[in-house]
Amino acid sequence: MHEVTRTLDITREVCPMTYVRTKLVLESLDEGAVLEVVLRGEEPLKNVPRNAREEGHEVLSLEPRGDGTHRLLLRKQGGG
């Protein structure tokens, strides 16, 4: 289990705002903090974890929530 620092719901956002919202919240967190992202649809399911990884953050988990959405846990790494 990871202690979540902050939760972000992007289920109503579309590309590119899905990752823009995620990126802005990640920038506001301290290194090592865990961001929980609730997302819906194929595009953010593919792109948000990929973009976060490319910017050096750690993808801790990605799992369905049973209501059509997914729960993504990201750990902020330095610099991003």
Added chain:
Amino acid sequence: MALREEQILRYSRQILLREVGGRGQEKLLAGGVRLTATGEAGLTAAAYVAAGGTAVEAGPELLAPGTEGFLVPAEEVGRPASEVFARVLPDVNADALPARGTGRLAELPAVWDGEGPWVALGGDGMRGVVVFRGAGGCTGCFEATTAALGAPPSGALGVGLGALGALVLQRLLLGLGPVLGACGWEAPGVLTDLGVRRCGRCG
């Protein structure tokens, strides 16, 4: 300075860039330049800088033919740049309107002052040249380099040079790259690093 919701939407594609992000966009919005230009190179640079959120304060110079674009309507050619910007910038990007910052963006020949960043648009007869100086860069070396150059090229080469100058200025505002340098731009789109002339103190 926190980004407002409409700014997050407007600059979303810049925020996505790894080198920019939200904090970088805040730096672009906090920056500003005084513009001294009448041609394609300077007005193209000003258009991209303003679109990116950085303030551009134009001087009284009369806009030359060829400067028509998304910042300068065709009917405004021949009028003072400061008057044209006051009319046009609120519609293009109101964030670029209030004068702020200590930057300079100018076509050569020009006089340089203020803290910077400084971006000069010039040419050496064969190609367009951008000379740049950020905070901490030697003013003497910058001026020694620009002194050897003439006015920037016109036409498509000048437009390309202006786009390059805007990018260089934005990198300086973001704190990326060297604080002093020069690069050449020649057809059909070849970018080269150029050396900087050393001043008497640094030489």
